[in-house]
Amino acid sequence: MSKILVVVYSHTGTSRRVAELLCSQRGWRMAEIVDARRRSGVFGNLRCLCESLFKLRPAIRYDGPLPHDFDAVVLVSPIWALQLAGPMRSFVERRRDHLPDVAVVSVMGGQGAPNAVAEIARLTGRTPLLSTAFTVSEVDDGSYAARLEAFGVALNAAKDSKAVVQPVTLSPQTA
Numbered sequence: 001m002s003k004i005l006v007v008v009y010s011h012t013g014t015s016r017r018v019a020e021l022l023c024s025q026r027g028w029r030m031a032e033i034v035d036a037r038r039r040s041g042v043f044g045n046l047r048c049l050c051e052s053l054f055k056l057r058p059a060i061r062y063d064g065p066l067p068h069d070f071d072a073v074v075l076v077s078p079i080w081a082l083q084l085a086g087p088m089r090s091f092v093e094r095r096r097d098h099l100p101d102v103a104v105v106s107v108m109g110g111q112g113a114p115n116a117v118a119e120i121a122r123l124t125g126r127t128p129l130l131s132t133a134f135t136v137s138e139v140d141d142g143s144y145a146a147r148l149e150a151f152g153v154a155l156n157a158a159k160d161s162k163a164v165v166q167p168v169t170l171s172p173q174t175a
C-alpha cells in the first residue's frame, strides 16, 4: 500500500473540505500550508490577484511531515486569476527538489485548472501523475464526492502498479 500525503492550501475553507474528504475516503494523512501574513477582506483578495498576475511567492508556514518520506503527494489548492494560488506556488517552489510524484486537485469557480497543473509541471520538471478539478458549487452540493473517490482509487492504483512499459511496446519501429 503506497504512503500518500495530501497537502492543502485553503483561503476560505473549500479546498480544505476537499482534502479532508479525500483523506477520510483513503485513510491518507493531511498537512496544511498557511499564510505567514493574514489575508483578509478586499486587500486580501487584491493580494491573491497580484500574486497570480505576477507569479509571486508569498511567505508561508508549513509544519507538516517531509513530503519525501511519502510515495506521492496530492496538492490541493484554489485557483486565483486563472492561476495556481500563490501559497501553493511557494510550497512547490521551495520543495521542488524533495517532492515525490505529485497529483493535483484544483478547486475553482469554473476556470483555470489546466494552468495550475502546467505550472506545477514546470516547477517540478515532471508532469503530475494525475490531476482533477472541482468547482466550489460541486463541493458545496456534495456532487463531487464520487469523482474524488475515483481520483483517490486511480492514484493508489498508479502508485501500486509495478508495470513497466518497454520501449518496444511504445514504438513498433524499435521491434
Ligand SMILES: Cc1cc2nc3c(=O)[nH]c(=O)nc-3n(C[C@H](O)[C@H](O)[C@H](O)COP(=O)(O)O)c2cc1C
Residues within 6 Å of the ligand: 009, 010, 011, 012, 013, 014, 015, 016, 045, 046, 048, 049, 077, 078, 079, 080, 081, 082, 083, 107, 108, 109, 110, 111, 112, 136
Ligand atoms: C482573488 C480571487 C480570484 C479568483 N479567480 C478565479 C479564477 O480565475 N477562476 C476560477 O474558477 N475561480 C476563481 N476564484 C474562485 C476560487 O477559485 C474559489 O473561491 C476557491 O476555489 C475557493 O477555495 P478555498 O475556499 O479553498 O480558498 C477566485 C477567487 C479569488 C478570491
